[in-house]
Amino acid sequence: RILDDLGxxxxxxxxxxxxxxxxxxxxxxxxxxxxxxxxxxxxxxLFRIVQEALNNIRRHSEASRAWITIEFGDGKVILAVRDDGKGFKLPKRIGDLASAGKLGLAGMQERARLIEGKLTIKSAPTKGTTVTVEVPV
Known part of the structure; x- marks a missing residue:
């Protein structure tokens, strides 16, 4: 509702x-x-991607801080959600997220695809996680 009312x-x-x-x-x-x-x-x-990324932070990361960055650039929007949590080992290919049990991340990937965006996930044990989606506008 807040998205519809305020943006x-x-x-x-x-x-x-x-x-x-x-x-x-x-x-x-x-x-x-x-x-x-x-x-x-x-x-x-984009709202659903932020929502899922924050749910992952809440449930899995053990983070103390999180950052949401929204960048309005020429012909694109870049959205990033980052945390300082425990991180995790990524599968070798982003396409293997679902089979690796990372269903929330796989859902974000699918949402990015629906808006012709590119999803990037960076994470490593003890290094936190950053989920970035770049979308043409």
Missing amino acids: LLPAADWMAEDLAKNCGIDAQVKVIGGERSLPAELELL
Whole structure:
């Protein structure tokens, strides 16, 4: 509902505040570039990617801090969700996420594909995790 009423950035702020309030994980939102309105379908899929990334942080990361960055660039939007948690070993190919039991990450990959975006996941044990999606606009 907050996404429909206010848009992606206020929804991201709300999710960050919720993570801090309910999980004690200090979460911050940073916007780079001039904010602009995005198509509703794109906003919804980006919102769902942030939501899933924060759920993974909440459930698995043991993080104390998280960052959501939304960058409005020329012809693209880059969304990144990063944490300082325990990280994990990635499968060799991003296409192997589902078979490796990383269903939330596989779902993010599918959402990125639906909006012609590119999903990148960086993680390693003790190094935290960063999920980035770059989408043409």
